[in-house]
Amino acid sequence: MAVNVVMPQMGESIFEGTVTKWLKKPGDKIERDEPLFEISTDKVDAEIPAPAAGVLKEIKVEAGQTVAVQTVVAIIEAAGSAAATGDAPVAPAPAAASDETPAALPGGKGKAAAAPAPVKAAAKVEAKPAPAAAPAIAAAPAAAASRPAASGDGQRIHSSPLVRRLARENNVDLAPLAGTGSGAGGRISKKDILSVISSGAARPAAAGTPVSAGPSAGAAAVPRERIYFGRYDVAPMSVMRQKIAEHMVASKRTSPHVYSIEEADMTRIAQLRARVKEEFEKRHETKLTFMPFFLSAAVEALRAFPVVNSSVDGNSLVMHREINLGIAVALEAGLIVPVVKGADEKNFLGLQRAVNDLAERARTKKLKPEEVQDSTFSITNPGSVGGLMGLAVINQPNVAILGIGAIQKRPVVVNDAIGIRSMVYLTLSYDHRAVDGAIAHQFMLKVKSSLENWEEEIL
């Protein structure tokens, strides 16, 4: 029986790999898990073990060629009754997990024998570094999606024709959902897959790479019975709470978050604000806050580093020409992010008015749907409730979010003397798919510099 050897997926964001060296020639005998070829991807170089024992029949991708993951690179004529099933593509187990691939998924810690299947399935790929111990057939998302009737380990996934069609159309991998459906015996039903799709786990077909769907937003990291102990009350989540949960889980699952922290001296701005506040508010009949200073600094930095003002679509970066700033507004029981559209075209007063107006209408529930859409970058302000700093979750489809801490007077070194300055901690959570550390830190330094060197008259 012929077993296909495919280019393995060496991490969530990897779409292709280069065969760098073949360790066997056609005709060579090979043992299962014996090193077969070497690859190089954007994230990792690795030695790939043979998925089955037998004879290397054909090499289809020569050394030096780059191919998409799941492409058949060789065929092994398997010896005797191999454990593999049919002519299904068999992805060798990754030799080592990339260091930027999260090894522990939510709930994947510990032994949790009763943990939901997605965790177990994912752990097979992500957390087991030893190829010899890994199953011969990795539960690689693409393999499962192209042949969704069976999971990677050859077991049938109980779903329905409709579910399989929706999975195909939305590029959802059913393997991680196996056995967790709401239908009889854990069968995946329409309801289950629609909730996965609406949670944003699926990507448009253009991306070309199926995305493994993790546990749904409401899924617990431990067996349910371990949640209920002692004395407790159970409060159902509001719709807004559920949506927030869904968006947060989807964002963390979609974007590899990295964080950058900076500190800015706000003394100059604080003095300016104290000086003109009364006159400003009298003249313009709107409150003068620190927010427009930060918005203005963010606009400057986004102009300088446009990739921070982008979105990720599969293998494309969508570089937004507008700068629309989402402003997180805390509500009594939740959170909403209205958007200052065209922030780069507004002057200081325009930004202040927009922020005050949106925040006020957010709290009085008078926002229009289009006013919470189309943000290109977001700002959150944990400082407004006194928070020193906060590391936010990215507001999808943005690739970064700026966190503003509380402005506090702190002793700092100024010209080799200790001075008392109004300081603020700024954080940037950014999507490492789109933004690298160097850019992120330069972006933050630009924000800092705009704030510290504020020149503009604001009256």
Next chain:
Amino acid sequence: MPQTTYLEAIRQALDEEMARDASVVLLGEDIGVYGGAFGATQGLLARYGWERVLDTPISETAIVGAAIGMSYTGLRPVAEMQFMDFIGCCFDQLTNFAAKSHYRWDAPVPIVVRGPSGGGVHGGPFHSANPEMVFVHTPGLKVVCPATAYDAKGLLKSAIRDNNPVLFFEHKFLYRRIKEDLPAGDYAVPLGKAAVRREGRHLTIVSYAAMLHASLEAAGQLAGEGIEAEVVDLRTLLPLDRETILTSVRKTNRLLVVHEDTRTGGIAGEIAALVCGEAFDDLDGPIVRVTAPDTPVPSSPPLEEAFLPNAARIAEAARRLAQA
């Protein structure tokens, strides 16, 4: 104006079609002087005379054979089977002759063979059968099974006006139980068009005749449990309204077919094959049937009750399907 029963709707259709078209004639056992075993032809002999309302000997073969011959002469005969169980006697006349006449000799056979079918009235194995499927399997015939008084009248009019042989299966359980206000004027219900009797989104129940009412009752129960069943009334089994069935299944993704006829070879199997072939990718659960078992209709009332599908059994199957 009092509401019109299903039975009276049939009588009105016969009356109005005879008044409209002098070529419409009736023949059958005890349909004239006696007015029919159930009264479907009451008063028509007095109104249209013995030449148009013919009492015949007790021979279903002769009745249908004569009706076919009369149709060749330009008449539009409506033959009554006292019970549709006896239509088996006419199998050869209907399947070998009436169904093929137009195909083979370009000679249409515009006859209607109508009569009561179905159980629920303790009629026993010879007066309760649902013999429609034998004829649904016969190209060249049309098979109609109305569930409401409005349809009984409108579909019978269309059947009489149709140039093909039409078998019209009335359900005797509905004769006096189902009534509604009917429009005053002339109207017809087209053959081959199903009707969505109740809108829903969680599953589709396809049924016809008496089982439509059991299905609607079940859907009412299910609605109280948060399961919204869409209920489709086939009205005509041949030709089958495939589009309405498929449209509903594409909407709800789950299908339950209910019929009083026995299971093997029932229309549910045909519909299941249709949906698997045309809408497989829209199915989110197995196609389920609720039907009578493969036995004759029992004489014993408790056994007949166990034999016939009912709202409780339909609701139970729907619940399981909705969660499957």
